[in-house]
Amino acid sequence: MTPTRKRRLIVVSLVLVAVAIAAGLTALALQQNMTYLYSPSEVDAGHAPEGARFRLGGVVLEDSIARSTDSLKVDFVVTDRFHQMPVEYTGILPDLFREGQSIVATGAMQGDRFVATEVLAKHDETYMPKEVADAIDKAKDAHRVPGDTGG
Amino acid sequence: MTAASTWSACAALVRRDLILVWRRRGDALNPVLFALMVIALFPLALGPEPEVLRRIAAGVVFVALLIAGLLALDTLFRSDYEDGSLEQLVLSPHPLSLLLACKIGVHWLTTALPLIIVAPLLGELLHLPAEVRWVLVGALLLATPLLSLIGAVCVALTVGMHRSGMLLALLVLPLYVPILIFGAGACNAAALALPHAAPLLWLAAALVVALVVAPLACAAALRISLS
Amino acid sequence: MNILTLWFHKLGSPPTFYRIAGWLMPWCYGLALVTGVAGLYGGLVQAPADYQQGDAYRIIFIHVPSAWMGLFGYFFMAANAFVALVWRIKLSEVLAMASAPAGASFTFITLVTGSLWGKPMWGTWWTWDARLTSELVLLFLYLGVIGLYHAIEDRRQAARAAGFLALVGVVNVPIVHFSVNWWNTLHQGSTVRLFGPSSIVPSMLWPLLLMAIATHLWFFGTVLARTRTGLLEVDGGKDWVRRIVLADDAGPSAPAASERSHV
Amino acid sequence: MSDFLAMGGYGGYVWGSYAVFFIVLAIDALAPRAQRRRVLSELRGRLLRRRPRPTQVP
CATH class of the missing domain: 2.40.50.140 (Nucleic acid-binding proteins)
Known part of the structure; x- marks a missing residue:
């Protein structure tokens, strides 16, 4: 693998990992209730x-x-x-x-x-x-x- | 170019930036003093009733730290641009985004971390409820790296300009709005004894993405404005 | 495929686009005026009063199309900025920067008319509700892009930097659009839906859609006008620009001369 | 007609909105024209300075 390709692979996999973690945190956040008003x-x-x-x-x-x-x-x-x-x-x-x-x-x-x-x-x-x-x-x-x- | 040489380049960069900050350690206290003075203005303007101050405390501390951080952003690339070392950084064979991530990290350590450390004290000046104190610190720990990362992208876009102060604020503040809403929202929810985990989780999610994406964006922006 | 890329190259070359834009522009403006007048007649005269809001709801015929255009303009700008940054196409840079002022105008209209609508109906000029706040942030983003574009001397570098900022800010636009669904706030949900039935009667819907068409046409009219100027600016030294400048000089030279003496 | 102008008591709000709409869009349409004139005269000046053609200068 050429260095540029390797670097690109690292970047893409890092972005994917970050997005996956963020998606997990978001799912967790959506389970909490964010109350704007009470009935x-x-x-x-x-x-x-x-x-x-x-x-x-x-x-x-x-x-x-x-x-x-x-x-x-x-x-x-x-x-x-x-x-x-x-x-x-x-x-x-x-x-x-x-x-x-x-x-x-x-x-x-x-x-x-x-x-x-x-x-x-x-x-x-x-x-x-x-x-x-x-x-x-x-x-x-x-x-x-x-x-x-x-x- | 090997991975080892990249790491040593990063280490050298971090050491150099830390030494530069240490040589001018008086300047490093400026954001803290600025935040303290902004906080001191509020009781003078609104009157000293603890009830009033208690209600606005978390938000005021958040805004004061945000503006202090905004003013400190200018120093991120300023001196490096003037002495030409920023162009050396761009021309170096190592990944620019990684080097910039190191720079942003050092900048966060030296400007934002002191602000977070004094935040409970600033809250005390405004009678911040005790149960909110640690929520405030937690929200700041998640929010200030985000502010530094997003701010760095905008600083990179304005790096070649002579008077960029007001323009930088115009570029950065709209992008800061969601962070402020979530961060201060968590504190206000905690003050009302409401569930406050959700906004903190949103901030954490944004931070994780920004940690990877912002240095890349910062590198691209720097290449545009130095081209 | 080959013919298509060739055609694209042709269209993307500044002199060709300049000529086509000059031909299209009056059509955009003209059709925008025609559909706009028809839409306003339908909205102000033909459409009945609303069962809840009386005649005040007639602000919808400019508020909602403007809000759509504010968002559409941002997407248009960001898409062009993306093309400009990735493939370094000069025309896209100019197009992106040409759409910023038009989008900012529509966003400004949305905010002011919304405020004028909110006062009698909600009981307040302004509320820090998610949708209003993000619309305000959208305006600030536009102003930031325009400000950055004018702060940098070199036109192409300015367009690239401002386009980059537009791409950074694009995360905000979905938040604007979906915030009303995420948080239950004062602002009502979307009335006109692409999928499923719209909750508005046809006699009120057709003027709204006509106005939407009119604002789109108007947007493209001003974008084309600004793009023509921007192309002249960017390609300043080229032969085709020189011909246009000299041809313009040969024509009505008197006003141009007075213009110069003013400056 | 006056009923139409009154807009069921909301005339000020409705017509105010429409006035803002038309004024802003008129400015939006006129601004490129002014800019075009400015750019053309600027380019003409630059052109004449760089390559003076006595026959073309008015």
């Missing part, structure tokens, strides 16, 4: 950190929004259709904030309430005119399909 069920199960700030994700429960008359304070309930979590927020809410909307709230637990310092609305990737959305909802009601409003 109410996870909070109920005690997975969320005590007293620390975290993100709560879920859907705003229907008929749960209570706006204060004299301030910007809003109370509502976030649900993942299994567990529910009362949320308290003071401030201006985004336009997309409404019942049945997926939201991401940042804040911390105070007792059994989640006090949010930021509420962001998450919209899904579906785009359609209002009539079509209504028709789909009607069809879902007719077939008694549990509404999947999560995004």
